[in-house]
Amino acid sequence: EKGGYEHFMLKEIFEQPRSILDSMRGRLELEAGHLNMGGIRAYERKFANAERILIVACGTSWHAGLVAEYLIEDLARVPVEVEYASEFRYRNPIITERDIVIAISQSGETADTLAAIDLAKSKGATIFGICNVVGSSIARATDAGAYTHAGPEIGVASTKAFTAQVTVLTLLAMIVGHQRGTLSDTKLRELMMELSNIPSKVEKALLLDAEIKQIAEIFKDSTNFLYLGRGYNFPVALEGALKLKEISYIHAEGYPAAEMKHGPIALIDENMPVVVIATKDSSYEKVVSNIQEVKARKGRIIAVVTEGDDVIPGMAEFVIEVPATSEALMPLVSVVPLQLLSYHIAVLRGCNVDQPRNLAKSVTVE
């Protein structure tokens, strides 16, 4: 049932061109030039008039929520707050009937996320769910929602569910942005076009597998890793670090690249691998300076760059080239090499990648 792959995780990483496509199928209609998301239809006005959107989730789903914060604020200009469900539920949060709460969960069974929903519901907020498992507790507890169509995810470390969540959240941000008039027809069409090209770009990123495996060989005995990114790639840095921690048991931290100088830079020496997501976007120049800062301290740089970049290859020890896309869609592509890197490192260390120690696929206890 692993479809010829050695592990479910690898199979699921490789399924992403398909699962991303499935998550936009019937929703993104390029020819007709419009977007459809059944779950949002009855709430379109509510979304369009929302004063703010709260997002609650845990783990990787929380990272998808962070990407959504950038997407929704950027495209739809609605203020967004992203909360760990476990903190939100216990800190007496301010919630009103005017709020929309988006709950994100692969399993749909995460206890803290479910409790956060119940709390928000009791205050009269509208709850929108983004779940992968059909008929799950969270899907049933929400007022409306959209399923991700990633298919069953067996590997404990979430991969295709993450990219499916980001796909659905991208569609949502585009729909709300267009409705609110913050996303023009032209910009909408452009993004629709780019989004429809994402599966083939992910396919291309997957061709990097052998190259990434070689990088994994070199760093498999490292005891620490730092992951840096800015803007849309900041949540990707967090997700890259989480994937590595979970399955290889190597300590890793994700940071917004500019925060490095406020602490983590002290960790950098010739033994520290630093994965920098440095694709060509509005923060590119600044990330290049961050790379220089790491280099000056002899950190070992593994950079994820846009194809054709001719600056970073002269600075980084290893360069992983991914296809170019719109800044807002880059997480869907840039996360892929990081999933592969953690997978190969874990396998080389002899870890049980599909069932890492101490972790469960559904966290049904708080």
Ligand code: F6R
């Ligand atoms: C990471 C991972 C966990 C889950 C988290 C939330 O690879 O698997 O961090 O993302 O437990 O789970 P769901 O999305 O099922 O609510």
